[in-house]
Amino acid sequence: MLTIGKLGEAAGVKVPTIRYYEQIGLLPEAERSSGNQRLYGRKAMKRLAFIRHARDLGFTLEAIRDLLSLSDNPDQSCAAADAIARSQLVEVESRLARLTALKAELERMVVQCAGGKIADCRVIEVLGDHSLCATDHRHPETEATQ
Amino acid sequence: MLTIGKLGEAAGVKVPTIRYYEQIGLLPEAERSSGNQRLYGRKAMKRLAFIRHARDLGFTLEAIRDLLSLSDNPDQSCAAADAIARSQLVEVESRLARLTALKAELERMVVQCAGGKIADCRVIEVLGDHSLCATDHRHPETEATQ
DNA sequence: CTTGAAGCTATAGTTGCTAGAGACATTAGG
DNA sequence: CCTAATGTCTCTAGCAACTATAGCTTCAAG
Ligand SMILES: [Zn+2]
Ligand SMILES: [Zn+2]
Ligand SMILES: [Zn+2]
Ligand SMILES: [Zn+2]
Numbered sequence A, B: 001m002l003t004i005g006k007l008g009e010a011a012g013v014k015v016p017t018i019r020y021y022e023q024i025g026l027l028p029e030a031e032r033s034s035g036n037q038r039l040y041g042r043k044a045m046k047r048l049a050f051i052r053h054a055r056d057l058g059f060t061l062e063a064i065r066d067l068l069s070l071s072d073n074p075d076q077s078c079a080a081a082d083a084i085a086r087s088q089l090v091e092v093e094s095r096l097a098r099l100t101a102l103k104a105e106l107e108r109m110v111v112q113c114a115g116g117k118i119a120d121c122r123v124i125e126v127l128g129d130h131s132l133c134a135t136d137h138r139h140p141e142t143e144a145t146q
Numbered sequence C: 001c002t003t004g005a006a007g008c009t010a011t012a013g014t015t016g017c018t019a020g021a022g023a024c025a026t027t028a029g030g
Numbered sequence D: 001c002c003t004a005a006t007g008t009c010t011c012t013a014g015c016a017a018c019t020a021t022a023g024c025t026t027c028a029a030g
Helices: A004-011 A015-023 A042-056 A061-071 A079-112 A122-127 B004-011 B015-023 B042-056 B061-071 B079-112 B122-127
Strands: none
Touching (some): A042 A061, A079 B122, A122 B042, A122 B061, A122 B079, B042 B061, B079 B122
16 A cells, blocks of 8 residues: 555656546545555556556546546447547647647748847747748647647 | 727637736737727737737747837847747747657557457557557656647 | 627636645654 | 654645636617
8 A cells, every 4th residue: 555655656646646636536535544644556556557648648637537437347349448549649640730830930930030130030020920921830729738 | 999809800819818918918908998998009909910920839928928028129139039939949849759759659559459348458558558658758848838 | 779799897717737834644763 | 752854634726828607888780
């Protein structure tokens, strides 16, 4: 049985984050010691590692909630889980496309600036006028955190 | 003189967002009509377009605040503005690198899954165990919104 | 002149945490 | 056994950058 600090260390998750996951119901309420401190076993450890890894792969907590509840009944078809992963892939691809365009525009800006006064600064000029951009980089669809 | 709705439409910014920008001091307090409604002229329009475009390029509101105050005195050197843009470029590059790794892992996951039961689902399996990943995609540095 | 859209303020909610305050628990050293 | 340091507890508030709601007033069209 691990204390919350040890668990956090083992899983690479900060202590308040673990409590937060419990609070929003991603982790079950932990057992408590005689002195009311949380205690975790192997199962909680695996669940937290799953959450952490899925977060690292950019899944939202809502998606992770679904994935966890799917993984809790192993006899079902994995179609729903695969769909979540595929939609996360689509999301990542679209962010990638957008960031690639952003990078190109930012590079253009900084390269084109001759480094004089603000009045002649290409960075400031381009920021004020999207028609100076080479690509249409604008905020296409819904954007998520990260 | 435009009302807030017309301004928002023209600049592609939602009305509450404009009020929010005013509230946090990114936009100056607008003139008001006799009936206390906000009115905007050409200058506010340009300023809002600048903000919107910079947001589209991923700059934070803090960075935009600095860029705006730089652009307000055109005789200064543009070094500071260029530095902000370059650091935004670095930020975008690092997010791009991370997303590229994520995409690779997500693709591996969905491709490797044969589509049976959850118990045999490669997606669920990989999510539970980072050592099954081909790359080290983990949360490298500070991460920003978007 | 009436009605519906658009505007106003103020407050609270979103996501995924993170930081603080103040009180209790545990552990290591002397 | 006592003490000091560290860890944990709950609760609340804060971060970015908005978005939504409620309950009002004002405006523009018919
Ligand atoms: Zn410049
Ligand atoms: Zn542009
Ligand atoms: Zn599967
Ligand atoms: Zn991994």
